[in-house]
Amino acid sequence: MKQMQKLTIHLKTMDYDSFYQKLTNQSVNGWQHNVEREQQLSETDMKWIIYTANIKDLPKSNLCLHKDNSTTIDVPNIVPLEISQLSVDEYNAILHNFVECILKPIQVDDNFTFELSKNELFLSDMLDENSVNKFKSFSRLANKSTGFSDPRDEERWFDFVLSSFNKNLDLDLLVDSLVNDGWTADNSERLARDYEYASSLLKYQQERYI
DSSP, rough: OOOOOOEEESSSOHHHHHHHHHHHHHOTTEEEEEEHHHHHHTTTSSEEEEEEEEOOTTTOOEEEEOOOOEEEEEEEEEEEEEOOOOOOHHHHHHHHHIIIIIIIOOOOTTTTEEEEOSOOOHHHHHHOOOHHHHHHHHHSSSTTTTOOEEEEEEHHHHHHHHTTSSOOOHHHHHHHHHHHTTOOOOHHHHHHHHHHHHHHHHHHHHHHHH
């Protein structure tokens, strides 16, 4: 499942004020330090750096950097200015452009490091190997037109639910994984709703009776 990436910057030999000065001197390739918006947000107790991105073939947006602590800065959001919402691909493309055009040019030696989270989430990122294998066993052996109406398919489905119900599995990821395995969108949504209900019931039992 595609996901919006996260950018985290770790200051090493550089303090925040020096980082701010070097970063905000970079206004190239459609990027502009938005002092006015930054000052509006800085009336709060948090420290913000705001850049406006006006990049060809991408929606005009404000990229917000937030000082998390004395040595960590992250990007909590990219806000579109002319449309209601960015797609995942648009969000990630703007973030990558910022890294290449603004962030990397000021990175020297060990003054700071940065990391980008993965752009795609898989079942193996949220579930252990046992649960992933039980998902594969159900999904690839089941009759994809009937769900788990067959007793053998039902048993494999129950095994998957029991192995994973307390792992806080993202339901969108479950739907995406089923669709990628050949299930229709409708049947994938139906299975995800069944999974959500069964997981809630099992968690309730676990908390109340065990």
